[in-house]
Amino acid sequence: MAFLPRSALDRGVIAYPALHASHGGIWIATMEGGTRPVGRGEAIRIAAETPVILLNAPLVGQRLGYAELSGLDLLELFAFLHPARFAVPTPAGMARAVDLSPPTRDEDVAAFLLEAAAALLAVPDGDWREREGAWASAQALGRLRWPWAPVIGPRIPRPRSDERWLFSKLPEWEEAAPRPAPRTVEIAPGEAEARLARLTGGGAEERPGQRAYAVAASAAFAPRALRDAPNMVLAEAGTGIGKTLGYLAPAVLWAERAGGAVWISTYTKALQRQLAAETQRMFPDPAVRQERVVTRKGRENYLCLLNLEDALQGGFAGRAAVLAQLVARWAAFTQDGDMVGGDLPGWLTTLFRRNGPAALTDRRGECVYAGCPHYRTCFIERAARASAQADIVIANHALVMVNAARGRETQTRPTRYVFDEGHHLFDAADAMFGVALTGAETIELRRWVLGPEAGGRGRRRGLAARLSDVASYDEGGARAIGDAVQAAQALASDGWLGRLAEGAPFGPVETLLAAVRGLTYARAEQPGDAGYGLETELAEPTPELIEAAAPAAHALDALLRPLAALGRRLEAVLAEAPDWLDAPARARVEGAIASLAWRAETVGAWLALLARVGGPADPETVDWLAVDRVEGREYDVGLHRRWLDPTRPFAEVVLKPAHGALVTSATLTNGGHGETEGWDIAEARTGAVHLARAPMHFAAASPFDYPNRAEVLVVTDVPRGDMGALANAYARLIVAAGGGTLGLFTAIRRLRAVHGRIADRLAREGLPLHAQHVDPIDTGTLVDIFRDDPVASLLGTDALRDGVDVPGESLRLVVMEGVPWPKPTVLHAARKLAAGGAGYDDRIVRARLAQAFGRLIRRADDRGAFVMLSAAMPSRLLTAFPAGVPIARVTLDEAVARVAGRLSLASAIGHEGAARLIPISPDGEP
Template structure:
């Protein structure tokens, strides 16, 4: 502790602030704490969060999380004192008052690891510490002297990473029909021979197996719609036949989810299918969009001076992680979700391929690329775990290539409609057009970085092919008509440049003129109908500008295809891959341009009954950040059916709330099964849980709508009654923030930590990890928490909703409401949301809890959203508090529930 002797540690919560030094620990006020943190190097845990507790915009300190990320890259830790204690094998602090002293002990433990010969992440640490020292990383002076200089130079990251290997194309899967006997035998192996048989799970697996039968005719896939109540064990129910089919037929099965949480759960469950880690790495691949993975070329640029200040420190941290990561996934993978937030995400997005500028084989790190490795691994895998959006994009692309995704399981199938809605939409906005301009032209200012335009990325091809070179020049000239830097400011000053900016200026003017919520500070929109002459007149030159861009891009694509066909001497395997990648990018951009032109052609004319069009100005707290026109399919499952469902051989669409309390017609409509010639197999199994004994629903009748003080008081009293363990759900961020501000300090004084989305500077996944880890903590959030939280056990024993989750009255919703039955359409949405929210409460057989809805005007017709047998009572707040306290166990009896522990309902 000698190096630590002069270093104090600061711990701040809503309940107080404590400072620990070598002399002991004392409480102090906010002013003194701010002075301490600004004048003396101070140890903290999660500097952005501590800054928020102190009321500061930023805090510079010795952040223990940064030290942990340097010493143990690619290792998980819950970013709390208790979580850090368990990760380091130390005794957790008994209370907030002792947490500051614990931070000093944790720091000593971490620093001691630097001299440990058995430190598994030693390689690269000395070099990394030297680089961080040059960047004046606060920990560098403590860390660098403790790391022994290696006898020989450490391997540079880019020479250390393994190369992926080319593999021959996989033959088409063999037709194979699973019997019920082998499916159930496989299920028994996965759940364990000693596990109690669950008839619902067995019936589910047998039904799911029919999706893997050989297809009878093209365009007529076997589709299984399977609703499996919580506790059935649907994950292993479909993994049993899926893994059998993949092995027997020799083809992959794609398992698609809507949330990253379920992706992580599926990755864990796959250990039951392939217990050997080495085999599992070959047989199971998590596949995400390119923007999720670390781009090694971007990282190299950042390490060589492309980033400055804190962003440069983050790049060094990511480089440490890259040497130990499993797959290079920066979003939801083994990069701690809290790491980018420590740097306020400075530079983290620039380390991924978000701009579509990949040069493929032209990159010096191509053979070590995480993205390419995942893509190739998925071609050879048995199980590919992906997300709905990626599956839809790949399905559409592979359909055009004649190699569709043959077997797909859509878990969280109740979100299939929403995922298709986003995937097949079009948005002609300022942000989208300026991205296209940059993709073609590259950087046009003094911005640092490796960004390159189309000409630079295809320089050698252009020099080989004169027509291709001319097409690039013409595309570059046409791209200069797209919005450029500063476009928002020019529109605000009514000084637009070019036809697209003039169109956006007209959109902005029309939207403000029509929108009734113009003064609310949030996004506004209006129908794209009965438009004024100025907007219609602006559409024609804008369309001409886009068409002037389409032509050279189409010509360039033709020339690139000709290069592939002619196969010049320099076109080796790597060069071919780069040309193919460029063609794929051109196809994608051309499709976007075609959608934009179609949208403009409709302005001023009759509405297309298949689409919903509107104008929008996107704002955050009154600040504009985008403007444009939007087009969505009225029924997005139509393109889903054409590009993904019909080309497939077999599909499973499954969820605990697939029907949302409605009949099967709703499930068929929202899954796309309605558009198939062959009828889908229907399967439903109710949850085995005794909801009537394990839970109840309380509707509080004496909270006045719009009374924020009363709403906050209700949340505080209910959380106090439950001793924490509460998930609070809101339909508006503004109300969430207002409630949090009123009750966080009060609850903290009772020893009940409160965290919140859109308030705490922590990513949502980490917030859920913290909530799951501490049975006395509570979490406030919005839709993402209503749909994607799996917290079994005592950590979640109370769900409180601020009101009935009615859909927002947007232009798109209004059109679908009119086509879908008016009030009945709204009711279906609300029932599904209530069912999902209630589903957070009981995740395993031993769970108990209460669901509270703070809305006296809740219509009785919606209450069938809750499981049959659950008692629904309309009560006063006073009675609700008593009943919550009486149903739940005493806080003193709550055992620790570590993050990631507990038996999932899926198993």
């Protein structure tokens, strides 16, 4: 492929060289000299001396071993020119984005980057729909010395008049009358089937399982007969059933007739995006869909306009300030302001490493609500009001639980839920209702109360600043604020980790953490001390820990009292309704009350945990001490408490107030395939056992032809612990499959070791390899890259085991490096004991294997292989795989041959007639 046609390039603009580095080599391209390979040292020298054009600077810098690499990154230029648009951050993805032919060889990429730069720089000369605000933004970026500013700035003509940009451009949300309670309606099974037929279309393939699923799902929308006894349906639907439309059909029918909202909750952002796309079938008109379907997330996901304004006015410096300007460009065009999984490209913030993204959202609960000048245009408030009027609200498990436990929208709580990815409800509830009294948590509370302390950057947004007008009005409230500020001084402060390591804690809370750290190091099992986290039971505490607990509890109680008193004073202000308490001010006070209640609840939970030190244990909870570390570096220390059964509070807070709930998944019964024991597990893991009314069960097997489309190979001759042999196995299997491989690991350390050994080897075969925890790219973007390239492979951990949807040729082989046994933590040991022993571990592993296998076959015409690189795979766990799937124990040589034969042969003959393998039964016999 020829690049650099001089007629297509502006030599006055493309004056810089382009640099491309991959595992296959390093190349430099210039207008004058064409393309040439270079060594790592020369590439670093050129990049240090001359601005270079590149694609994804952090990734290129990592491959060069030059972390400080910077230059003219095409991704940054694309984000400036096309905010709220996504492009796969690869040469092929960029080629599609700028309408160029993609390079077919690694050595052609550097020259292609010059062409892509020219194409992007020509955008202002054409019909550029994102022109508004670009000139002002380019000027600001020029003052920040953004490398692209001198190049792109002169190409953007100054507007003839002042532009409406960002803060003046964003539309204001409007208040709406409170929505009445949903009407009592009944959805007949035939009506759900009829609506499903409309959604799927007249010429759609007959899917009896989907129709039966829609009928079963309708039961969750029936009128409730008893208080605290919702109509609960547990529905296991195999991959390919079409459960999304199956439950959307009765959900939309109920929402239309009852005048209420159905909240559809997921565990992964990928499924949220998929659901949003499916709703186009129900509401083809975008304007109608925007009103009736709302995607809702926690407030920490949305851009905070007040934080952004602070960043634009000098709160950020250096690269973080450049990011703020690019985010401002995006904010003017975004659909919903969602910075995590919305229309902000996931790769944008990773280009700036850790400079600033978290500070642009409200992660500390410091919102001043109506006291904010951007309250009327706030993305968070807009989403909350839109969801109150919508028919379908697409949320996530964590938000549903937070909203039910301490949400402000008490008058619009949903009565009907659909929990997709329901097998994750237990884990979500475990995180939501857990308690952690750690250094990181206490310093976060300190900052929430005090705001920036001496030397801190940013706007003063401590408790006193947020409630200054209330304090001036109410003497009791002002006194409570002062007492809270004084009490917060006893919490951990900046530098606490260093003081603990030096044995010099400051204050009662740091003294407690020092005692926790000392006892954990003394008792934690640490064979070889691999540098990872340590933990030990909170049992038989030492005198030092008991003595430290009492002053810490006193300090926390001294903080809890004024927080509670301030909450009561604010409630009194609402009741007194002074003249200044207009609607915005009322909203601000109500928000402050909710925030204070949350913080007071947290401190109360900490006090309950400290009461356990030296006191009686609570049989319903598990308590332990932990020192959290990554590669030997400590980052947190503290006490932890989790419910032995976290579905108990979930049932109390979420399920019992609801009228109906559908819990669905492809692996709801943990590999029980709908049998009695499997349903017992499903009821225990979803909270159904805590309800007065038993749930309805429904199961539909996948319609896919697994015996002909897939196989499971258990490799018996890769020695455990031999990293070289493990890496060799991965490399040979990936080559045999021609890429398209998802490699799953149970430990990040082994993932990194394998990647380091095979990435260059695969590159020489023309097979790109990407890796979670290695490449400086967010997980969602890694999956997008993997999905986009059928010869690429991706390595990852459990985040890629669940919820990844990559249909077609891009994923045809799944390789696991070992049996995914649960980590033997204090919490796991307690739950295993309560659940009856080894069977508990087996259930967890079967569920994980089923989820991993589920990544392989996503469509009826998919095919592939699942390889387990562990001879220690117990035969009793093979029931995790769909019935009839061929399973064989083979050597690595046999596995490589079978993978190559099945995948290449199936491809050559249209996926039909591939040789059938001789299956083995769960006991290992042919």
